[in-house]
Amino acid sequence: MRSSPEEIRAAVLALLKGDVEGEYDKARAVVGAELMEGDRHGIALPGPDGEPVKVGTVHRPEDTTTVLVDERKALAWLQEHMPHEVAPAPRPGALERLQKEIERYGGVLVRGEIVPVDWAEVQVKPAAARVYRPTKGAQREAAKAAVFTAFERGDLSLSALLAPQLEAGESPPEV
Known part of the structure:
Protein backbone atom coordinates (compact mmCIF):
# COMPACT_ATOMS: atom_id res chain seq x y z
CA MET A 1 0.00 0.00 0.00
CA GLU A 62 -2.79 37.93 37.65
CA ASP A 63 -3.04 34.80 39.76
CA THR A 64 -6.48 33.60 40.82
CA THR A 65 -7.03 34.00 44.56
CA THR A 66 -9.86 32.27 46.37
CA VAL A 67 -10.77 32.56 50.04
CA LEU A 68 -12.55 29.52 51.44
CA VAL A 69 -14.59 30.35 54.54
CA ASP A 70 -16.17 28.07 57.13
CA GLU A 71 -19.32 30.19 57.53
CA ARG A 72 -20.35 28.64 60.85
CA LYS A 73 -16.98 29.41 62.42
CA ALA A 74 -16.86 32.84 60.74
CA LEU A 75 -20.26 33.82 62.16
CA ALA A 76 -19.21 32.65 65.63
CA TRP A 77 -16.01 34.72 65.30
CA LEU A 78 -18.03 37.75 64.16
CA GLN A 79 -20.40 37.34 67.13
CA GLU A 80 -17.41 37.44 69.49
CA HIS A 81 -15.25 40.13 67.81
CA MET A 82 -17.73 42.27 65.83
CA PRO A 83 -21.19 41.71 67.34
CA HIS A 84 -22.54 44.79 65.55
CA GLU A 85 -22.09 42.88 62.24
CA VAL A 86 -24.35 39.99 63.28
CA ALA A 87 -26.94 41.35 65.75
CA PRO A 88 -29.81 40.74 65.44
CA ALA A 89 -28.94 39.00 62.11
CA PRO A 90 -25.80 39.01 59.95
CA ARG A 91 -25.53 42.22 57.95
CA PRO A 92 -25.76 41.71 54.19
CA GLY A 93 -22.27 41.47 52.74
CA ALA A 94 -20.51 41.07 56.11
CA LEU A 95 -18.85 37.77 55.17
CA GLU A 96 -17.99 39.05 51.68
CA ARG A 97 -16.25 42.10 53.20
CA LEU A 98 -14.26 39.81 55.49
CA GLN A 99 -13.30 37.59 52.54
CA LYS A 100 -11.96 40.63 50.68
CA GLU A 101 -9.94 41.72 53.72
CA ILE A 102 -8.52 38.22 54.13
CA GLU A 103 -7.65 38.06 50.43
CA ARG A 104 -5.94 41.46 50.57
CA TYR A 105 -4.28 41.41 54.00
CA GLY A 106 -4.17 37.75 55.03
CA GLY A 107 -6.46 38.45 57.98
CA VAL A 108 -9.33 40.61 59.20
CA LEU A 109 -8.90 44.27 60.10
CA VAL A 110 -9.99 44.85 63.71
CA ARG A 111 -9.43 48.34 65.12
CA GLY A 112 -6.67 48.97 62.59
CA GLU A 113 -4.83 45.69 63.20
CA ILE A 114 -4.72 42.63 60.97
CA VAL A 115 -6.02 39.64 62.94
CA PRO A 116 -5.32 36.17 61.51
CA VAL A 117 -8.30 33.80 61.57
CA ASP A 118 -8.48 30.02 61.53
CA TRP A 119 -11.83 29.84 59.75
CA ALA A 120 -10.59 30.97 56.34
CA GLU A 121 -8.04 29.60 53.91
CA VAL A 122 -6.48 31.61 51.10
CA GLN A 123 -5.74 29.61 47.97
CA VAL A 124 -3.66 31.11 45.18
CA LYS A 125 -3.62 29.44 41.78
CA PRO A 126 -0.69 30.69 39.70
Whole structure:
Protein backbone atom coordinates (compact mmCIF):
# COMPACT_ATOMS: atom_id res chain seq x y z
CA MET A 1 0.00 0.00 0.00
CA ARG A 2 1.41 3.29 -1.08
CA SER A 3 0.41 6.54 0.64
CA SER A 4 0.21 9.88 -1.09
CA PRO A 5 2.29 12.77 0.26
CA GLU A 6 -0.91 14.48 1.47
CA GLU A 7 -2.04 11.33 3.30
CA ILE A 8 1.34 11.12 5.00
CA ARG A 9 1.21 14.83 5.81
CA ALA A 10 -2.30 14.50 7.32
CA ALA A 11 -1.32 11.46 9.40
CA VAL A 12 1.88 13.04 10.71
CA LEU A 13 0.17 16.35 11.53
CA ALA A 14 -2.64 14.48 13.36
CA LEU A 15 -0.04 12.54 15.34
CA LEU A 16 1.88 15.68 16.29
CA LYS A 17 -1.18 17.82 17.00
CA GLY A 18 -1.93 16.19 20.36
CA ASP A 19 1.71 16.31 21.41
CA VAL A 20 1.97 19.97 20.45
CA GLU A 21 -1.17 20.86 22.44
CA GLY A 22 0.07 18.97 25.52
CA GLU A 23 3.55 20.46 25.41
CA TYR A 24 2.11 23.93 24.77
CA ASP A 25 0.02 23.69 27.96
CA LYS A 26 3.08 22.50 29.93
CA ALA A 27 5.23 25.29 28.51
CA ARG A 28 2.62 27.91 29.44
CA ALA A 29 2.59 26.62 33.03
CA VAL A 30 6.41 26.68 33.24
CA VAL A 31 6.62 30.19 31.76
CA GLY A 32 3.83 31.32 34.08
CA ALA A 33 5.86 30.13 37.06
CA GLU A 34 8.97 31.93 35.78
CA LEU A 35 7.31 35.29 35.13
CA MET A 36 6.00 37.76 37.70
CA GLU A 37 2.35 38.78 37.56
CA GLY A 38 1.87 41.38 34.84
CA ASP A 39 5.16 40.60 33.04
CA ARG A 40 4.99 40.78 29.24
CA HIS A 41 7.91 39.78 27.01
CA GLY A 42 8.18 40.00 23.25
CA ILE A 43 9.83 36.93 21.70
CA ALA A 44 12.02 37.33 18.62
CA LEU A 45 14.02 34.96 16.47
CA PRO A 46 16.51 35.86 13.75
CA GLY A 47 14.79 35.91 10.37
CA PRO A 48 16.29 34.62 7.11
CA ASP A 49 18.29 37.86 6.83
CA GLY A 50 19.55 37.58 10.43
CA GLU A 51 17.45 40.49 11.67
CA PRO A 52 15.20 39.85 14.72
CA VAL A 53 11.57 39.07 13.89
CA LYS A 54 8.87 39.10 16.56
CA VAL A 55 7.27 35.66 16.67
CA GLY A 56 5.07 36.20 19.71
CA THR A 57 4.54 37.67 23.15
CA VAL A 58 4.25 35.91 26.50
CA HIS A 59 2.24 37.50 29.27
CA ARG A 60 1.56 36.44 32.86
CA PRO A 61 -1.89 37.58 33.98
CA GLU A 62 -2.79 37.93 37.65
CA ASP A 63 -3.04 34.80 39.76
CA THR A 64 -6.48 33.60 40.82
CA THR A 65 -7.03 34.00 44.56
CA THR A 66 -9.86 32.27 46.37
CA VAL A 67 -10.77 32.56 50.04
CA LEU A 68 -12.55 29.52 51.44
CA VAL A 69 -14.59 30.35 54.54
CA ASP A 70 -16.17 28.07 57.13
CA GLU A 71 -19.32 30.19 57.53
CA ARG A 72 -20.35 28.64 60.85
CA LYS A 73 -16.98 29.41 62.42
CA ALA A 74 -16.86 32.84 60.74
CA LEU A 75 -20.26 33.82 62.16
CA ALA A 76 -19.21 32.65 65.63
CA TRP A 77 -16.01 34.72 65.30
CA LEU A 78 -18.03 37.75 64.16
CA GLN A 79 -20.40 37.34 67.13
CA GLU A 80 -17.41 37.44 69.49
CA HIS A 81 -15.25 40.13 67.81
CA MET A 82 -17.73 42.27 65.83
CA PRO A 83 -21.19 41.71 67.34
CA HIS A 84 -22.54 44.79 65.55
CA GLU A 85 -22.09 42.88 62.24
CA VAL A 86 -24.35 39.99 63.28
CA ALA A 87 -26.94 41.35 65.75
CA PRO A 88 -29.81 40.74 65.44
CA ALA A 89 -28.94 39.00 62.11
CA PRO A 90 -25.80 39.01 59.95
CA ARG A 91 -25.53 42.22 57.95
CA PRO A 92 -25.76 41.71 54.19
CA GLY A 93 -22.27 41.47 52.74
CA ALA A 94 -20.51 41.07 56.11
CA LEU A 95 -18.85 37.77 55.17
CA GLU A 96 -17.99 39.05 51.68
CA ARG A 97 -16.25 42.10 53.20
CA LEU A 98 -14.26 39.81 55.49
CA GLN A 99 -13.30 37.59 52.54
CA LYS A 100 -11.96 40.63 50.68
CA GLU A 101 -9.94 41.72 53.72
CA ILE A 102 -8.52 38.22 54.13
CA GLU A 103 -7.65 38.06 50.43
CA ARG A 104 -5.94 41.46 50.57
CA TYR A 105 -4.28 41.41 54.00
CA GLY A 106 -4.17 37.75 55.03
CA GLY A 107 -6.46 38.45 57.98
CA VAL A 108 -9.33 40.61 59.20
CA LEU A 109 -8.90 44.27 60.10
CA VAL A 110 -9.99 44.85 63.71
CA ARG A 111 -9.43 48.34 65.12
CA GLY A 112 -6.67 48.97 62.59
CA GLU A 113 -4.83 45.69 63.20
CA ILE A 114 -4.72 42.63 60.97
CA VAL A 115 -6.02 39.64 62.94
CA PRO A 116 -5.32 36.17 61.51
CA VAL A 117 -8.30 33.80 61.57
CA ASP A 118 -8.48 30.02 61.53
CA TRP A 119 -11.83 29.84 59.75
CA ALA A 120 -10.59 30.97 56.34
CA GLU A 121 -8.04 29.60 53.91
CA VAL A 122 -6.48 31.61 51.10
CA GLN A 123 -5.74 29.61 47.97
CA VAL A 124 -3.66 31.11 45.18
CA LYS A 125 -3.62 29.44 41.78
CA PRO A 126 -0.69 30.69 39.70
CA ALA A 127 -1.77 31.81 36.25
CA ALA A 128 -0.36 30.06 33.21
CA ALA A 129 1.26 32.40 30.74
CA ARG A 130 -0.76 33.64 27.84
CA VAL A 131 1.01 33.45 24.52
CA TYR A 132 0.09 35.74 21.67
CA ARG A 133 1.26 35.24 18.10
CA PRO A 134 0.92 37.18 14.90
CA THR A 135 -2.31 35.99 13.31
CA LYS A 136 -2.36 37.51 9.83
CA GLY A 137 -0.57 39.37 7.15
CA ALA A 138 3.10 40.15 6.64
CA GLN A 139 3.92 39.95 10.35
CA ARG A 140 2.66 36.35 10.53
CA GLU A 141 4.53 35.37 7.37
CA ALA A 142 7.75 36.94 8.71
CA ALA A 143 7.30 35.10 12.03
CA LYS A 144 6.79 31.77 10.24
CA ALA A 145 9.88 32.41 8.10
CA ALA A 146 11.90 33.11 11.26
CA VAL A 147 10.69 29.86 12.86
CA PHE A 148 11.51 27.85 9.71
CA THR A 149 14.95 29.51 9.60
CA ALA A 150 15.55 28.57 13.26
CA PHE A 151 14.70 24.93 12.41
CA GLU A 152 17.00 24.96 9.37
CA ARG A 153 19.89 26.47 11.37
CA GLY A 154 19.39 23.93 14.16
CA ASP A 155 18.45 26.61 16.71
CA LEU A 156 15.11 24.82 17.19
CA SER A 157 14.39 21.13 16.91
CA LEU A 158 11.07 19.32 16.81
CA SER A 159 12.26 16.66 19.25
CA ALA A 160 13.36 19.29 21.81
CA LEU A 161 10.02 21.08 21.49
CA LEU A 162 7.92 17.94 21.86
CA ALA A 163 10.01 15.65 24.07
CA PRO A 164 9.28 15.87 27.79
CA GLN A 165 12.20 17.33 29.70
CA LEU A 166 14.10 14.74 31.72
CA GLU A 167 14.49 15.29 35.44
CA ALA A 168 18.06 15.41 36.69
CA GLY A 169 19.49 11.91 36.79
CA GLU A 170 16.80 10.31 34.60
CA SER A 171 17.74 8.33 31.53
CA PRO A 172 15.89 8.57 28.25
CA PRO A 173 13.42 5.73 27.66
CA GLU A 174 14.72 2.63 25.90
CA VAL A 175 13.51 2.28 22.31
